[in-house]
Amino acid sequence: MTVPEPLLQITGLRTHIQLTSSVVHAVDGIDLTISAGETLGLVGESGCGKSMTGLSIMRLLPQGGRIVEGSIRFDGKELATASDADMRRIRGNDIGMVFQDSSTSLNPVKPIGDQVAESIKLHLGLSGKAAMDRAAEVLDLVGIPQPRERLKEFPHRLSGGLRQRVLIAMALACEPKLLVADEPTTALDVTIQAQILEVLDKLKRELGLAVLLITHDMGVVAGRADRINVMYGGQMVEVTGTEALFGGMRHPYTQALLASIPRLEQDSRQPLFSIPGLPPDLTAPPAGCRFAARCPLVQDDCRATDPPLTGDVPGHEYRCLHPVDGPLPVRPAPPADTIPVEERRPLLAITDLVKEFPVGSAWTPGRRDTVKAVSGVSLTVGQGETYGLVGESGCGKTTLGRLIIALEKPGEGTISLDGSDIVEMSGRTLRRRRRDLQMMFQDPFASLNPRMRVGAILAEPLVVQGVGNRASRRRRVLDLLGEVGMPAASVERFPHEFSGGQRQRLGLARALILTPAIMVADEPVSALDVSIRSQVLNLMKRLQAEHKLTYVVISHDLAVVKYLADRIGVMYLGKIVETGPSEEIYTRPAHPYTAGLIETIPIPDPTVERSKTRAAVRGELPSPINPPSGCRFRTRCPRAEQRCTDEEPQLRSFGRGHLAACHFPLVSPAPDEAGDQDSRWSGGATSGATN
Numbered sequence: 184m185t186v187p188e189p190l191l192q193i194t195g196l197r198t199h200i201q202l203t204s205s206v207v208h209a210v211d212g213i214d215l216t217i218s219a220g221e222t223l224g225l226v227g228e229s230g231c232g233k234s235m236t237g238l239s240i241m242r243l244l245p246q247g248g249r250i251v252e253g254s255i256r257f258d259g260k261e262l263a264t265a266s267d268a269d270m271r272r273i274r275g276n277d278i279g280m281v282f283q284d285s286s287t288s289l290n291p292v293k294p295i296g297d298q299v300a301e302s303i304k305l306h307l308g309l310s311g312k313a314a315m316d317r318a319a320e321v322l323d324l325v326g327i328p329q330p331r332e333r334l335k336e337f338p339h340r341l342s343g344g345l346r347q348r349v350l351i352a353m354a355l356a357c358e359p360k361l362l363v364a365d366e367p368t369t370a371l372d373v374t375i376q377a378q379i380l381e382v383l384d385k386l387k388r389e390l391g392l393a394v395l396l397i398t399h400d401m402g403v404v405a406g407r408a409d410r411i412n413v414m415y416g417g418q419m420v421e422v423t424g425t426e427a428l429f430g431g432m433r434h435p436y437t438q439a440l441l442a443s444i445p446r447l448e449q450d451s452r453q454p455l456f457s458i459p460g461l462p463p464d465l466t467a468p469p470a471g472c473r474f475a476a477r478c479p480l481v482q483d484d485c486r487a488t489d490p491p492l493t494g495d496v497p498g499h500e501y502r503c504l505h506p507v508d509g510p511l512p513v514r515p516a517p518p519a520d521t522i523p524v525e526e527r528r529p530l531l532a533i534t535d536l537v538k539e540f541p542v543g544s545a546w547t548p549g550r551r552d553t554v555k556a557v558s559g560v561s562l563t564v565g566q567g568e569t570y571g572l573v574g575e576s577g578c579g580k581t582t583l584g585r586l587i588i589a590l591e592k593p594g595e596g597t598i599s600l601d602g603s604d605i606v607e608m609s610g611r612t613l614r615r616r617r618r619d620l621q622m623m624f625q626d627p628f629a630s631l632n633p634r635m636r637v638g639a640i641l642a643e644p645l646v647v648q649g650v651g652n653r654a655s656r657r658r659r660v661l662d663l664l665g666e667v668g669m670p671a672a673s674v675e676r677f678p679h680e681f682s683g684g685q686r687q688r689l690g691l692a693r694a695l696i697l698t699p700a701i702m703v704a705d706e707p708v709s710a711l712d713v714s715i716r717s718q719v720l721n722l723m724k725r726l727q728a729e730h731k732l733t734y735v736v737i738s739h740d741l742a743v744v745k746y747l748a749d750r751i752g753v754m755y756l757g758k759i760v761e762t763g764p765s766e767e768i769y770t771r772p773a774h775p776y777t778a779g780l781i782e783t784i785p786i787p788d789p790t791v792e793r794s795k796t797r798a799a800v801r802g803e804l805p806s807p808i809n810p811p812s813g814c815r816f817r818t819r820c821p822r823a824e825q826r827c828t829d830e831e832p833q834l835r836s837f838g839r840g841h842l843a844a845c846h847f848p849l850v851s852p853a854p855d856e857a858g859d860q861d862s863r864w865s866g867g868a869t870s871g872a873t874n
Contacts, residue, residue: 188259189216190393191240191361196253196263198232198239205466209235211417212253214492219360222387222394224408224425226401226440228712229683230462232417233397234283237363240395241280242270258360275302279354283366285346289338295322296334299353306357321352325382328803342803343576344375351382358390365397372575372739374800377783380407399712401441402785405429406792413437416463416473419492423499425789433499433506436474442511443717444787445746447769449513454724455717455746456511461682472504480505527565530733531587531701536560536596538582542808554807556582557593558757564701569727569734571748571765573741573780577804579757580737581625584703587735588620589613601700618648619700623693623707627686630693631678637664637689638674644696659696666729667692667722684715688722695726701733708743720746741780745769750840753777756807756815759834763841773843773850776800776816814846822847 198210210232217223225233238244240255242262255262258277262270274280282288290298299318303309309317315334322330325348338346347367354362364383368376384407387394396404404411404425411428413421413436421434432438442456460477463469469476471486478485485504494500539553556579564570572580585591587598589605598605600619608616624630631640641660645651651659661671667688678686687707694702707723708716724747727734738744744751745765752762753776761774772778782799786792802819805811813831817823826846834842836853 188256190219190221190258191215191217191395192254192256193236193240194254194256196236196239196255197251198235198244199249199251200235200245201247201249202466208417208465208468209248210239211465211468213414213417213419215412215419217361217393217395219393220387220391221410222396222408224404224411225395225397225414226399226404226411227414228399228440228462228714230465231414232465233399233414234365236414237280237365237395237397240363241274241278243274243280272306275354275359276306276357277359278361278363279357279359280363281347281350281354281365281367283369285343285350286338288350289346291338294335294337295341295349299334299349299356302353303356317356318352321356322349324355324386325349325352326378327352342375343371344378344803347371347375347379348382351379351386355386355390355392359392361393361395362386363395363397366399367396368398368400368403373741373780373783373785374575374739376403376785377799378801383407400785401429401444401713401787402792405785405787405789406795413440416468417465418473418502419500420474420503421501422492423494423501427499429510429787429789431499431509433494433501433508434474434503435478435480435505435507437501438507438510439477440713441787443713445717445720445742446513446787447742447745447781447784449746451746451765454721457717457721458714472502480507527568529563530566530568530601531564531735532597532599533563533587534561534597534599536583536586536598537594538579538586538591539594552808555757555810556807557586558810560596560754560757560759562752562759562762564733564735567727567731567733568750569736569748571744571751572735572737572754573739573744573751574754575739575804577756577807578754579807580754581705583754584622584705584735584737587701588622588703589617590622615648618697621694621697621699621702623687623690623702623704625706625709627683627690628678630690631686633678635677636674637676637678640678640689641674641693641696644693648697650697663692663696666695666726668718682715684711684719687711687715687719691719691722691726695730695732698730699732701735703735703737705737706739707736709738709740716743723747739780740784741769742784753780756805756810758815758844760816760845761841761843762834763838763843767838767841771837771841771850773837773841773848773852774816774845775820775822775849777843778849814844 193213193215196210196213200207200209227233239250250263253263296315296318299321300314303314303317319330319334322333327333327345327348368379386392396408398404408425410424412419415436421437439458443458445455458477463473471489475481475485482505490502490504492500492502536557537559538557539555542552542554560583574580586593593606605616638660642656645656660674664671664673669688708719726732736744736747748765750763751765751768752759755776761777768777772781779800800819805818811818813829814827817827832844832846834844837843837850838853
C-alpha cells in the first residue's frame with residue numbers, strides 16, 4: 184500500500200539570523216512532518232526556535248534571517264527555495280498563520296472588515312460586497328457575535344479574546360490547508376483560552392485543517408495534539424505521539440517542562456520543580472548535548488557528544504544518552520492546615536469599597552456613564568497571609584490592587600492598613616505610608632524605567648523615602664539582588680538587557696526594597712514560560728517566609744493562585760462572588776463561575792483534557808458600564824433563572840470562612856444559612872461541576 188506524502192515535510196532545516204557581529208543558529212537541523220487533518224504540537228521555552236520554525240515555513244523571517252540549509256516541502260511544493268511571488272500566492276491562501284500578539288498583528292487604523300477582506304480580495308478575486316460577505320461569514324465561523332456589526336469596528340474596541348478570533352478568521356478566510364498557530368492563547372484569560380482552543384478544534388474537524396500548534400504550555404497541547412515535537416536549543420529533542428509523551432517521556436527536558444507546571448492537587452508547601460539556568464546562547468551553541476548545563480542527570484559523555492535523535496521503539500525518538508522513564512510523580516497535598524483568618528492578626532481590612540470611572544469626552548458633556556470597576560467589595564487579609572484574587576480580565580482585580588496601594592482613591596468605602604485608614608491620608612503622610620504599600624506590576628518591562636540602570640531603579644524608593652546614605656543604599660541594592668537570584672553586575676545594566684524572567688525578578692526586588700507590610704502582585708507570571716514561572720513562584724514563597732511578607736496575588740489562573748494563596752477571592756464584574764480557604768474553594772466550589780474557572784485550567788493530561796466537551800464559561804464579560812441586573816454572572820450562567828435577574832444574591836456561608844453569592848449554588852450552604860436556600864441546590868458537586 185502506498186503511504187501518502189505528508190502535507191508538510193521539513194528535512195534538515197537550518198535557519199540563521201545574522202546580527203551585527205554574530206550569527207544566531209535559531210533552527211539547527213530539524214525534521215518535522217504534518218499530515219492532512221493532523222494537529223502537531225511544537226513545545227519548548229522561549230528562545231528554543233519554535234516561532235522561528237513557523238516563520239521559516241511562512242518565509243517571513245526577521246531582518247537578517249535566512250534559510251541556509253534544508254527542505255520545506257508543502258503539498259508537493261518546495262518552499263525553502265520558492266520565489267517571493269510564489270510565496271505570496273501560498274501565504275494566506277494555502278497556509279494561514281495566527282500570530283502571537285493580536286494587539287500588534289492588527290492594523291489599529293483599519294476596520295476589522297477591511298483587514299479580514301484583504302486576503303479574500305487578493306487570493307479569491309472577490310471585491311466589494313462579496314468580499315465583505317465572506318469576511319462576515321468567517322467572523323461568524325470563529326464565534327464572534329454580531330459579525331456584520333463588527334466589520335466596521337477598529338481593533339481597540341475589541342477584547343483580547345475577540346481580537347484573537349479576528350486573527351484566526353484572517354488566517355482561515357481563504358480556507359487554507361495548513362494553519363500555523365504561534366502561541367495563540369498566550370496571556371489570555373483561561374476562560375477565553377478555552378474558547379479559542381475550542382474554536383480551533385471545531386475548525387479542524389469541519390474544514391479538515393492540518394494545524395501546527397506552537398506553545399510553551401504542555402496543558403494546551405495535551406488534549407489537542409495528535410503528536411508532539413519538543414524543541415530545545417534549536418533542535419528537536421523528543422518526537423512522539425501525545426499519549427506516549429505524557430505517559431512515558433524519555434528526555435529529561437520534557438520531564439522537567441511537565442514537572443514545572445503548578446497542579447491543583449499538589450502540595451503547595453513544597454517548592455515547584457524548576458529548571459535551573461537559561462536556554463543556551465544560540466550564537467555559540469555548546470558542544471555535546473545542549474541541555475547538559477541544566478540537566479540533573481548530566482554525565483561527562485553528555486558534554487562531549489551531541490546525541491542523535493533516535494529511539495528504542497518505533498515512533499518515539501529522543502536526543503539523550505541517559506533517558507528518563509516517564510514523568511516525575513506529583514506530590515499530593517496533605518490535609519490543609521491553614522490558620523483561620525479570624526486567628527491571624529488583621530493587617531488589611533477593606534469595607535464596602537466602590538470605584539467607578541467616568542466615561543465620555545468633551546464632545547459628550549451630558550453623558551453620565553461610569554465604569555463600575557469595584558462595587559461594594561469587603562475583605563480582610565491577615566498578617567503573613569497570601570490572599571489570591573482570581574477572575575477574568577476586566578473584572579476589577581487590578582483596580583482593587585491599585586486601590587489597596589493607594590494609586591487610586593475609592594469613591595466609597597474604607598481601606599485600613601494596620602488600623603490606619605489610608606483613604607483619608609494625603610501629602611506627606613501618605614508618602615511615608617507608601618513604604619508599607621508596594622506593587623509587583625504585570626508587565627515588568629513597562630514598569631521599569633528604560634533610561635535608568637538597574638542600580639538606580641532599585642535605589643530610587645530609598646532616595647525618595649530618605650532611607651540611609653549612598654553607601655548603605657548601594658549595600659541594600661546588592662543584598663536584595665542576591666536574594667532574588669540576580670548577579671551584582673546587574674546594577675550597571677538597563678532593563679532591556681534582561682530576559683522576561685529576570686525582569687520579573689527585578690520587579691520583585693523593586694517592590695521589596697522598602698520592606699513593605701503588604702505587597703500586591705498583579706499577574707506576576709502570566710506571560711512567562713512554565714520553567715521561568717516556577718522559578719519566580721518559588722522565589723516569591725521563599726522571600727515571604729524569610730521576610731514575613733503579606734501578599735495579595737492577582738491572577739486569572741486558579742492553579743497559580745492556589746499554589747501561592749492561603750485564601751482565595753473570586754471576583755466577577757466588580758464583585759467578590761466567592762471567597763474562602765484555597766483548598767476549600769478548589770474541592771467544594773459553591774459558585775458556578777468558580778467551578779467554571781477551575782474547569783478551564785489546561786491539565787497536562789491527555790485523558791482529562793479530551794474528556795472536556797466544551798468551554799465551561801461561555802461568551803464575553805458583559806460591559807462594566809451597564810452590568811446585568813441581579814446576579815452579574817447570570818448572562819453566562821447555565822443555572823440562571825428569573826430570580827437571578829430580579830434579585831442580587833448576597834454572600835452567605837458554606838462553611839468556616841467560605842462565602843459565596845449565588846441563588847442556586849453547586850453545594851449546600853452551612854446549616855444556619857440553609858433556610859433561604861432554594862430546594863433545587865445541587866449538593867455534593869465536585870470541582871468543575873457546572874451542570
